[in-house]
Amino acid sequence: MTETCERTATDWTNIARELAPVDVIEEPVLVKKRSRDFFWYSPILNGQLKKCFGDLVAQPKTREELAHCLSVAFAHDVPVVLRGGGTGNYGQAVPLQGGLIVETTGMNRILEIGDGFVRVEAGALMSDINAALKPQGWEMAMFPSTQDIATIGGFVAGGSAGIGSIANGALREKGNIIQLKALSVEADPQERVFDAEDALQVHHAWGLNGAITEVTLRTVPTRDWVGCMATFDSYRDCYAAGYALACSDSIGRKLCSSVEAPIVDYFPRLKGHLRDGKHLLVALVPAEDMPAYRDLIAAQGGVVDLAMTDAEREAVGIPHVFEFAYNHTTLQVLKADRSATYQQIGVPDPSDADSVAAMGVRQGDDLWQHHEFARLNGTVVAFELPIIWFTSEERLREIDATYEAGGFPVYDAHTYHVEGGGLKNTDYRHLAWKKRMDPKGLLNPGKSRAWEAVQHLSPEDIEAKAMVQYKD
Numbered sequence: 001m002t003e004t005c006e007r008t009a010t011d012w013t014n015i016a017r018e019l020a021p022v023d024v025i026e027e028p029v030l031v032k033k034r035s036r037d038f039f040w041y042s043p044i045l046n047g048q049l050k051k052c053f054g055d056l057v058a059q060p061k062t063r064e065e066l067a068h069c070l071s072v073a074f075a076h077d078v079p080v081v082l083r084g085g086g087t088g089n090y091g092q093a094v095p096l097q098g099g100l101i102v103e104t105t106g107m108n109r110i111l112e113i114g115d116g117f118v119r120v121e122a123g124a125l126m127s128d129i130n131a132a133l134k135p136q137g138w139e140m141a142m143f144p145s146t147q148d149i150a151t152i153g154g155f156v157a158g159g160s161a162g163i164g165s166i167a168n169g170a171l172r173e174k175g176n177i178i179q180l181k182a183l184s185v186e187a188d189p190q191e192r193v194f195d196a197e198d199a200l201q202v203h204h205a206w207g208l209n210g211a212i213t214e215v216t217l218r219t220v221p222t223r224d225w226v227g228c229m230a231t232f233d234s235y236r237d238c239y240a241a242g243y244a245l246a247c248s249d250s251i252g253r254k255l256c257s258s259v260e261a262p263i264v265d266y267f268p269r270l271k272g273h274l275r276d277g278k279h280l281l282v283a284l285v286p287a288e289d290m291p292a293y294r295d296l297i298a299a300q301g302g303v304v305d306l307a308m309t310d311a312e313r314e315a316v317g318i319p320h321v322f323e324f325a326y327n328h329t330t331l332q333v334l335k336a337d338r339s340a341t342y343q344q345i346g347v348p349d350p351s352d353a354d355s356v357a358a359m360g361v362r363q364g365d366d367l368w369q370h371h372e373f374a375r376l377n378g379t380v381v382a383f384e385l386p387i388i389w390f391t392s393e394e395r396l397r398e399i400d401a402t403y404e405a406g407g408f409p410v411y412d413a414h415t416y417h418v419e420g421g422g423l424k425n426t427d428y429r430h431l432a433w434k435k436r437m438d439p440k441g442l443l444n445p446g447k448s449r450a451w452e453a454v455q456h457l458s459p460e461d462i463e464a465k466a467m468v469q470y471k472d
């Protein structure tokens with residue numbers, strides 16, 4: 001479906017010259033590589049986006065260089081797509097209309113580590129931040145399982161939760177994002193500061209309404225985490241144990257994920273460490289809580305097959321346990337077979353393991369279950385990221401309909417619009433800020449369905465629509 005993608009008729013050699021002293025990449029093969037993210041998880045998005053490419057990549061190393069990139073783009077009216085590590089799943093960082101890709105990974109300084117917070121440049125890698133925090137007794141309150149390649153700016157602009165969310169909630173929850181700074185796209189780009197809850201105006205906006213320069217996130221005291229894998233005879237019991245662990249007041253945990261047995265067969269690096277053919281509960285538990293964790297697993301009918309500190313894990317060459325959780329679970333299967341895909345499903349009553357397991361049976365053999373537990377507004381929630389053996393869009397939508405009919409909401413992973421997926425409603429506050437920060441609509445064009453309808457309005461009129469939405 002190439003009509004999704006357009007190219008700009010611009011003199012890019014001239015723009016590359018004007019961008020100096022900012023480093024640029026003009027080599028088409030390398031520009032194409034940086035035009036992709038993990039949209040190929042979805043056969044639907046793959047069909048739509050695989051031929052969408054930017055025209056030029058800029059690699060600013062400072063806020064001033066980033067401002068220069070935005071100013072040049074503004075002068076030439078060219079689209080701009082911000083890019084961190086390019087690990088988004090919905091084509092968030094894919095240029096739909098060609099243009100300038102601004103890769104932020106050169107802006108990676110850790111600026112300040114304080115009591116309960118870290119302030120960093122947007123292009124810093126999550127794993128580098130965690131590594132810098134640990135010796136000072138801290139760790140990030142949450143991070144995505146892609147921490148080795150994902151940037152903090154990309155996480156805040158494109159992500160929502162991660163390892164740590166079972167203890168500390170989603171990114172959007174009060175106190176998790178302390179401050180964001182972002183540049184506007186104007187002749188003379190201005191940096192705006194978004195404090196505390198105002199940061200939600202920029203969070204999860206997919207780089208549509210400002211180029212994030214600096215991020216201050218909450219940190220929590222670090223602990224000696226043990227990577228744990230327990231196995232169960234039934235998926236129902238595995239899920240129920242996950243829920244019990246997620247709800248436990250006496251056991252600390254920063255990861256809790258249940259994985260149906262056929263998926264575990266796609267984890268070759270765990271062969272010999274787990275009982276064959278069993279359902280898997282993946283967790284990260286503090287060393288001092290291990291006796292209580294072992295008791296809980298036994299009481300739930302499971303067996304602890306593996307419990308290793310980072311040093312022990314590295315010694316036997318096993319990846320982090322979180323590389324078998326969140327969207328890494330899907331990746332492990334896709335590494336072996338590209339006909340797999342996934343979906344994002346809410347669980348209406350996470351305590352009801354019978355309904356969860358029954359839904360798996362109802363869906364049939366082309367769907368394998370995988371759940372993540374998290375805490376939202378203080379309440380334990382579960383969401384499902386099942387493996388689906390893709391045969392047709394029709395069958396995928398039938399699966400969606402079966403979930404919806406059972407009261408399990410579907411947050412579609414197969415759309416490149418910001419209003420799909422986790423954000424089912426239009427966020428008019430995002431769009432009001434887009435109007436303020438990006439008056440020409442150059443940032444990540446084509447990703448918001450609603451923008452077309454409101455771009456002619458003033459920021460205040462767009463914001464008023466948010467008021468009506470909340471009243472409704």
Ligand SMILES: Cc1cc2nc3c(=O)[nH]c(=O)nc-3n(C[C@H](O)[C@H](O)[C@H](O)COP(=O)(O)OP(=O)(O)OC[C@H]3O[C@@H](n4cnc5c(N)ncnc54)[C@H](O)[C@@H]3O)c2cc1C
Nearest residue numbers: 084085086087088092145151153154155158159160207212
């Ligand atoms: C295997 C796998 C596992 C994953 N696990 C998780 C997980 O646990 N939790 C989770 O939330 N997500 C997860 N994701 C999704 C993704 O990894 C995260 O959203 C990640 O944090 C994105 O960071 P990134 O640097 O790769 O961003 P990119 O993919 O480069 O960008 C993401 C979005 O942010 C925008 N952006 C990037 N930098 C800036 C900036 N400086 N200013 C403004 N906009 C910007 C981009 O334009 C794009 O729209 C996973 C994805 C994969 C493939």
